[in-house]
Structures are given as C-alpha cells and as structure tokens.
Amino acid sequence: MAIVKPFKAVRPSRDKAALVSSKSYEAYTPAELGAKLNFNPFSFLHILNPDYKYHQEVSSEQRFQLVHKKYTEFKSSNYFSKDNKPAFYIYQNNTPTKSYCGIISATAAEDYHNNVIKKHEDTLEKRELLFEKYLKKTGFNAEPVLLTYPDNEVIEKIIKKHQKKRPEYEFTTTDRNSHLLWVINNEKEISQITEAFKSVTTLYIADGHHRTTSSCLLAKKLAKENKNHTGQEPYNFFMSYLLPESQLDIYEFNRFIRDLNGLNSAELLIEIGKIFKIQKKHQEFFRPTEKNQFSMYLDGEFYALSLKKSAYKFTDALSKLDAQILFTTVLNPILGINDIRNDSKIVYSQNKSGSLELKTKVDSGEFKVSFGMLPATIEELKTIVDANLLMPPKTTFIEPKLRSALTIYEL
Template identity: 55%
Template sequence: MPVFKPFKASRPTRDKVGLIASRTYETYSKAEREARLDHNPFSFLHIVNPGYKYHKEISGPQRFNLVKNRYEEFKEDGNFIKDKKPLFYLHKIVYRHQTEFIGIVGAASVEDYEQGVIKKHEDTISEKVNVFKDYLKTVRFNADPVLLTYQKNEVIEQISQKLMEQRAEYEFTTTSRETHYLWLISNEDDINSIQKACQQTDCFYIADGHHRSSSSIALKQDLEKANSKHTGNEAYNYFMSYLIPEDQLKIFEFNRLVSSLNNLDPESFLIALDEYYKIENRGQDYFKPSTKHEFSMYLEGEFYSLILRKKAYEFTDALSELDAQVLYKTILSPILGIKDLRNDKRIAYVQGQKDMAYVKGAVDQGDYAVGFGMYPTSVSEIKTIADEGLVMPPKTTYIDPKLRSGICIYEF
C-alpha cells in the first residue's frame, strides 16, 4: 500500500516554462550546454551550472551553495511561483507527435522505499549517493522526479482523461521535438481518489532514478537525526516522483562495445564463442536481435548472429535469464576477461536508440574491437528482478520517458 501525496510545487511562470525547462545536465554535450547558457538566460542550466557566471568550473560544497543562490535569484526575479496548496500535477509528454507518456507528479514515501513497498532493480554507488545527499541538504530542493511505475489503474486513468479535456496550464515544445503539457490536479475529490487508488496498489517499481531515491533515504536519515521534533510528516520524508503506468514505458537496450579481444585473434575468439552459441556470419547484412537470448555481434567488418545454446547455459533465477547477464557470464567475463562491468575501462555502453549502425561505426573507426547488440529487457523482467530482490547488471535498460528539470520543483 504505497503512499503518494500531493505537494506545493515551485514551478515556472507560464510564459517562462519553455525557456526554463531543460534536460539533465549530463545529457548535453559541452557545445550544446554552452550554446544554451550563452543564448538562454532563463535555462535551468544556469541554476545547476553556477560556475558559468564566473567563467569557472566549480565543484563540491562551493558549487552546492552557488546552486542554492542561483535558484533563490530565479525566484526573486519572479521566474518561479509556488502553489498555495498541495496539488498533483498531470504531465503529458509527446515525442515527435507519436509516442505519448501520461503520468502524475507527486511525492512518494521514503519509508516505503526503505520497507520495500517501492522496489528497485539496480544497485547504487554509495559515493554517488552521498554526494547527491549532500547536494540536496544544501540546496533544499529537488528538480528531477524519480520515474516510478505501477500497474494501470482505471480510476487514475479516468481522472487523467477528464483533466486532459481542459486547457493545460503549460504547453510547450522543445528543440528535441518533445511537446509537454501540464495540468494542475486541484480538485479534492480527484486528489483523494488518486491517493486511494495508489494505496490499493501492492507496490511501485523504480524505472529510473535509483541514485536519487537512495539519496533521499540518506537525506531523511540525516535530517531526522538533526530534528528533535521530527514527526514523519516533514517534506524530507518524501521525494518527488513521476508515476506512470507500466504499459506506457518504452524500454530500449544498451549495446556493448569492447576495446580488445583479451589477446585473442578473431578466429580464436569465434572458436571460444562456439561453446555457448550457434554462430552465423551475416557479412554486411545489418542484423538486430529479434528475441531473447539472441545477440548481434560486429567484428572485423562483419555482422554475426549469436543464438544461445540452451543446453550449454544454466538458468537458475530471474537474473540468469537476463540477456545482459547471459552475455556477461558467457562472453564478457570468461572470454574477454571483463569482471567489473561498472569500472572496467575496456567496455562502453551505447543506448539502443543509437542502434547497431553506431556500434559498427565505432568498431570501424578502430576505437573498439567488437560490438554486441542486445534485445530490450521487458517490464515483466524488471518487475521479477525487483520482486526477487535481485540486481540487474549495469546499463541493462534505457527507459523513456526522460523527464525535464525545472518544470515542477520539490522544496523541503
């Protein structure tokens, strides 16, 4: 029975929202980021990249304090307003006039995450969690919701459809050709109905945002210790989330690139693969996996299909069924000697929207020796991994939607 609460968002004025909203800082190339900072004084990037004002790279606690200052300046300049009562926010995203994502922005419970009512499928890096915790503790706001998913609920669906018949509070299109709509859910009956519908759900699943969720736990623990009057109702007991039905998620694969064959020549490498795979040389024919336990490979200017020999590999649990784990157990670790998927510099990950053409180009340029194409992981696989308390290998899924920073801001 997960808790999902409305909150008082700080959000851009209607005339500024399209200028303020930005992708997350890391998704921009240096040239893209500088162009937006140079030509758009309202971009949220000015808040999260405060060193731009001083033409200097700034990090650590000094950056955190400057982020807080820039945010306060944006508010003082009238670029943000704060809602007077707790609301939910219906956010619809349309990609290139085709794919639609419709979800609700609200506050999820840290305690639910601690108790396993909000389930995870990825591991986190403690150093990264602590850095973001310290950042949150300083700036006292969160501008990037965690992507949570749940089984479609008819009550929430009806409320959403009814609301979308009205004029949206926000409607703007980005240079990436995404169109965003935001409606304020202010009717008390609708708010109560959404909360009751969530409480009738067994659990939520984290689709994207594991580090942000874990940082919220660490933040809550720190602030609770420092607050002698802690009640459990404080804003730091919750974290901003975008709740979306699981049938709306779009899951792409992460393909793999490896820089060397671990001192093997291509022929010896192919012979080693034969223990686990039926191998077919596809020559120049572009090949993409069409089912689980099938991989594409690009080596020495040619495509190959690799089909797992089921009798040569033992399936023991949901993790062992994952293609990312199969590739690790049969090729990356035993043949190529890659034991640490997170830190080994020989392996790189390419999200599947760039497809095997990108992998081919990277190998042809000589930057990598071999590339592997994956079949996308399914929602049911993610849920099974989470239900069994298991952890996926790094870069197993690339999930849309990707949410913009600065549309709704959660203060605590």
C-alpha cells in the same frame, strides 16, 4: 500500499515555463549548454551551473551553495513561485512517435526502505553521497524520479478528464516534443488518487536510482537530527513521476569491447562457439529477433549468436536475462571483464534508434568487438526485482526522459 502525497510545487510562471525548463544537465553537449547559458537568461541551467560566469573551477561545496543562491535569485525575480495549495500535477510529454502521461507527486522514503518502492539496478555509493550533499545544501529537487505502476482505471479516468481542459503549461521544444501540465488541487480528486495508489503494492524505479537512494539517505539523516521529527516533514518524501507500465518504453544498451583479452579473432570465435551457435552474416546488418540471441560485429562482419541451451543452466530470473547471459558466458570468462560497471575495457551505448553503431564504432578502430541484444521487458524487470535480484548495469535505457524545473520539490 504505496504512499503518494500532493505537494506545493515551486513552478515557473506560465509565460516562462518553456524558457525555464530544461533537459537533464547531462543531456546537453558543451556547445548546446553554452548556447543556452549565453542566450537564455531564464533557463534553469543557470541554477545548475551557477559558476559558469566565473570561468573557474570551484569545489562541489561552493558550487552547491552557488546553486542555492541562484535558485533564491530566480524566486525573488518571480521566475518561480510556490503553489498555495498542495496538488498533484499531470504531465504529458508528446514525442513525434509516442505520448506519455502520468502524475507528478511526492512519494515516501519510508516506502523505499520498506521495499514498496523497488530498484532494478545497483547504485554507486560515491554518487549517492554526492547527491545527498547536493540536496541538503540546495534544499530542493527539480527532476522527478520515474516510477512505474500497474495501469489503474481510477487514475486513468481522472487524467483523461483533465486532458480535456486547458493545460497550465503547453509548449513545444526544439527536439519536437510537446509538453503539457495540469494542476490537480481539488480535494475530492486528490483523495481519489491517494486512495487508488493505496491498492498498488509495488512501485518500480524506472529511472533515477541514485536520486531515490540519496533522497532516502538524507531523510534518515535529517530525521535523526530533528528532535521534533514527525514523519510528515518534506524531507521524508521525494518528487516522482508516476507512469503506467503500459506507457513505459525500454531500450537496450550495446556493448563495445576495446580488446580481445589476448585472443585473436579465430580463437575468440572458437571460445564463443562452445556456448553459442554461430551464424556468419557477412556485411548484412543483423539485429536479434528473439531472446537468448545476440548480434556480434568482429573484423568487418556481423554474426548471429544463439545460446545453446545444453551449454547454459538457468538458475533464477536473473540468469534468464540476456544482459546477464552475455556477461556470464562471454564478457567475464572469455574477454576478462570482471567489473562490468567500472572496467575501462567496456563501453555502453543506448540503442534506441537501432543504428549501425555496432559496426561504425568497431570499424573506427576504437573497439575490437561489439555486441547487441533485444531490450529487456517490463515483465523481466519486475520478475527480477520481485525476486530481490538486481540487473547488471546498463541493461535498460528507459523513456520518457523528463524535463527539469517544471515542478520543483522543496525539502
């Protein structure tokens, strides 16, 4: 049973929503970030980057205090205001090729600790602790975690009903995406949504693993510090965007390797040939068409690698995942990559566009070899998670990517 709750969001005024909201901070190039900070005084990026005007380094503790101060300034200037009634928020993001629509709500840290909310990849403790400090110092979170759930007729019916009405927000951004938001504060519909999610046994984290873990760590800490803890305090919940599984898009990451671990190209092909059938594609761009098949670019030529089933043993759901197969058969034993998350020899790049990046990055001389694969499916993700296993890092690049500060959750 998944616990979801309406909450009183802090939101930008209708006339400033397009100017205030932003992409994730890391999504901007330095030039883009500078332009936003220089020419848009309403951008939420001013809150995230409050030391910009000082042009000097500050400690993370000082920065978090400045973030809180700037956030308070935005509220006092009426760029933001808090809703009077708890609500769910329908958020629709239309890209040039796809439409995503789900519900922003508060979800329970208790569900994460009880394995109702499940993760599919591991997190870094250093990042967890840093974001936990950020949440405690600033007192708010402005970017929801992306959770996915099985399609539900009751929830879909409520969403479609509201989509026929005028949105609270409706604007288009320079990436040609349009953004719409509706507020659900009707008690009957809130009850229907809450009850519908009680039938959902598992919510899967699609994006935002570190934010989820940090929020839940902070919830435990604040509960211990609060002598009058009831379990209903805002810190016991975190903001999530709940999206039906059918709308989730999963893309793969390509792998780029800096050296051949002391092998020459011929020796590498011999070692790989013990586990894979190798077909040279020459200059023909090759992209896998089936599971257990990989593309490789080496010395100016593409290769198709197909797993020899006789040379590999499937032992569990994770062993069937292409990213895991590549690691256990090639990256680790042949190319000497032990720590797939932190080894500087390997670099990842999401392959949403199916570009020729596999070729161009190797041709540049920065890398010796590259590998591509098909994206994982939602079924693979769920099977692995339900078996209490974790995918290797950089297995999935998931969309939609959410905007910050359309709704803000205060702890």
